[in-house]
Amino acid sequence: MIDALLKDYQAKLDSRFDIILSENGQLYDEVISACRYSVINGGKRIRPVLLLEFYKLCNGDDDCAYNFACALEMIHSYSLVHDDLPCMDNDDMRRGKPTCHKAFGESTALLCGDALLTEAFLVASKTMGIPSERVVKAMAHLASSAGVAGMIGGQVIDMADNTDSDDDVLFEMYRLKTGALLKTACAIGCILAGADDKLVEVAEMFGEKLGVAFQIIDDILDGTSDTKTLGKTAGSDEKNNKDTIVVRLGVEYCRELAKKYTDEAYECLEKFDGDCSVLKNLATYLLERNY
Numbered sequence: 001m002i003d004a005l006l007k008d009y010q011a012k013l014d015s016r017f018d019i020i021l022s023e024n025g026q027l028y029d030e031v032i033s034a035c036r037y038s039v040i041n042g043g044k045r046i047r048p049v050l051l052l053e054f055y056k057l058c059n060g061d062d063d064c065a066y067n068f069a070c071a072l073e074m075i076h077s078y079s080l081v082h083d084d085l086p087c088m089d090n091d092d093m094r095r096g097k098p099t100c101h102k103a104f105g106e107s108t109a110l111l112c113g114d115a116l117l118t119e120a121f122l123v124a125s126k127t128m129g130i131p132s133e134r135v136v137k138a139m140a141h142l143a144s145s146a147g148v149a150g151m152i153g154g155q156v157i158d159m160a161d162n163t164d165s166d167d168d169v170l171f172e173m174y175r176l177k178t179g180a181l182l183k184t185a186c187a188i189g190c191i192l193a194g195a196d197d198k199l200v201e202v203a204e205m206f207g208e209k210l211g212v213a214f215q216i217i218d219d220i221l222d223g224t225s226d227t228k229t230l231g232k233t234a235g236s237d238e239k240n241n242k243d244t245i246v247v248r249l250g251v252e253y254c255r256e257l258a259k260k261y262t263d264e265a266y267e268c269l270e271k272f273d274g275d276c277s278v279l280k281n282l283a284t285y286l287l288e289r290n291y
Helices: 002-020 029-039 046-057 062-083 100-104 106-125 132-146 151-159 167-193 197-224 245-249 251-269 277-288
Strands: none
Touching: 002 046, 002 062, 002 277, 029 062, 029 100, 029 106, 046 062, 046 167, 046 197, 046 277, 062 106, 062 132, 062 151, 062 167, 100 106, 106 132, 132 151, 132 167, 151 167, 167 197, 167 245, 197 245, 197 251, 197 277, 245 251, 251 277
16 A cells, blocks of 8 residues: 555656756756656655655645655655765665766765755745745744754764763764655644644654654665675674764564554544554554564
């Protein structure tokens, strides 16, 4: 069920990206090509799906929210392009293909990330059919989650030597680097649909719990799977001498920990009146995934 749903969403989103990131014979088309390469490349689209599902859960017409869904995926994709750069994780593979800097060169990859981040807010600003005050509130939420106190802050923690830190530092990194955009996806869906602040906070909590579980599973897979299955370089944490919660606590304990966070995410959904089955199934899918 979830695989079919994700494929349907992916097709709808990719058709919009095909227009948003269209090449038009300009001298700067190379960077647009790099953007297309990095976005229209088979990603699971978890963040836009969360946004659209929460929007529908709060009685929104999901067609109106697609600009924000695209903007969110563009920001996520930019973060991956920059994360793969030689100055960061120096990875060769992403989603089963050479990373952007391997395909287009380092300088174009850097500009590709810059372009995706900037254009994302232009795309979000063109949202139609939703009251402007909701759009502005959602854009502020997105900027905050992608910024220093969100995803970028988590990346800074990830780059630091955390060997002598306590476990709370690693969990904070998970909440920011991975959880921030998942959290904001859920929140923005509610904000755009006009949900009250209490429901927005519950959606944020769902996204935060989901984000921590997601990153724990990611770290497990990095050490136990292979490059072909993952679509990115397996064993990169060990290669880069990264200190992860899996290294500290072991695979089996961390699987149980990821399940605990997922169970807590399920509990958040009980606060909503509508049908949450898709969101519950998505959380289960992320917990049980092998790539």
